[in-house]
Amino acid sequence: MLSAKRVFVAQIKPVAFFQRGKTSPAYDGHIPLNWGENAFMAVGSALAALADPRRGDMVAALGETTAGPALPRLRDQMLASPEGRAILKHRPRVNTDTVDMVALAKMPVGSWGHTYVTWLDRCGVTPDTREPVHYIDDPELAYVMTRYRECHDFYHAVCGLSVSVPSELALKVFELANFGLPSTALSALSGLSAFFPPLPSPTTLAYKLSRPTRFLNPYDKPPAEPKRPLGRLTSHQRDRFVREFAPWAFRCGAAARPLITVYWEKRWDQPLEELKRELGIWVSFPKPTPAPSIRLCHSLFVDMPMDNLLNTAGTIPSTSPPGCHT
Numbered sequence: 305m306l307s308a309k310r311v312f313v314a315q316i317k318p319v320a321f322f323q324r325g326k327t328s329p330a331y332d333g334h335i336p337l338n339w340g341e342n343a344f345m346a347v348g349s350a351l352a353a354l355a356d357p358r359r360g361d362m363v364a365a366l367g368e369t370t371a372g373p374a375l376p377r378l379r380d381q382m383l384a385s386p387e388g389r390a391i392l393k394h395r396p397r398v399n400t401d402t403v404d405m406v407a408l409a410k411m412p413v414g415s416w417g418h419t420y421v422t423w424l425d426r427c428g429v430t431p432d433t434r435e436p437v438h439y440i441d442d443p444e445l446a447y448v449m450t451r452y453r454e455c456h457d458f459y460h461a462v463c464g465l466s467v468s469v470p471s472e473l474a475l476k477v478f479e480l481a482n483f484g485l486p487s488t489a490l491s492a493l494s495g496l497s498a499f500f501p502p503l504p505s506p507t508t509l510a511y512k513l514s515r516p517t518r519f520l521n522p523y524d525k526p527p528a529e530p531k532r533p534l535g536r537l538t539s540h541q542r543d544r545f546v547r548e549f550a551p552w553a554f555r556c557g558a559a560a561r562p563l564i565t566v567y568w569e570k571r572w573d574q575p576l577e578e579l580k581r582e583l584g585i586w587v588s589f590p591k592p593t594p595a596p597s598i599r600l601c602h603s604l605f606v607d608m609p610m611d612n613l614l615n616t617a618g619t620i621p622s623t624s625p626p627g628c629h630t
Contacts, residue, residue: 331446335438337369345369345439350490357491364435367487368449374485375445381562382448388565395447396569398454399432408572416462416579417572423461431457451564452483458568462580463556464587470541474549481557483564552587560584 329336337345346369352362382388396402405424408417424430434453440446463478465471473492480488561583571579580586 330441331443333436333438334441334443334446336441337439342369342439353491360433360435363487363491364437364453365439366490367453367485368437368439370486370490371440371445371449372486374483375440375442375448378452378483378562378564379445379448382565385562385565387567387570390570391451391565391567392444392447396567397450398458398569399434400430403431403569411572414575414577415572416568416574416576419576420458420461420568420572424457427460427467429457429467448564452485455563455566455568458566459563462576462583462585470545470549473545474553477550477553478557481554482560482562556585 345365349362349365349369352359353366357363379392382392405421408421411418431454434450434456437446437449437453440449459465459475459479460467460471463475465475476488476492479485480492563583566583
């Protein structure tokens, strides 16, 4: 009986939850994870990204560890499209080494290439800041994630959205409807923290405890700290996001062509308006009413899409989505 028990125990395999995954990387920069490590990384990166949305490495890790079946679905969309198949075949990269920014700046005004480089210049960003993919095992799916990540600025530019907090939140809603990646929903939810005052720092808490009559004022801070926390929305911005940005982002993202299948680099000379009609993207925010106060007028315009900034002296954009069916 004792010998039989020993044989039975010897045949029990150790739990694979924390066993090491693949030992050899499948591509440069690949970090293999098993199921337990992937879950731990997903939770940890989500908490870190929620605490500080500026942690691009944690936001990237969250997207990779929570992608699940979304990446195979995006790859299938690419395989079903001639442009998508060409992208998977050539695997282009988007950075200042592969994209001639000087040539794009010389393209005709109104072309897609000129619009993109103008957006980069106005917003002060560069395509060289995207995090590399580490935690996706399949090399082809890893490239799909890389493509999605490196084309993020394309989505900003074609939609006419800046890099402000309301615009970033709107783009995450757009990406959720168009790509279906879980990380876009998690990023949008974490971004909702901008709607609420943050927890007070120890210095601010001590300051408020010494001034009980002002404890209910979330923007009453010590003189050394800003009155309004960075990254938080004003009441006007919250109202605009709820009434205009979020509904537009969800409707337009759901109605537009899957942007993962667009070979953006082959369309530099295409007129922007023609490209938007082809993709089913429209911008239909009403033009703000000019205010007598310069400061108020600036606050109204600061988060408007680029299309509206360029058309403030012209007509109000159409409220009907051209080329889209809702």
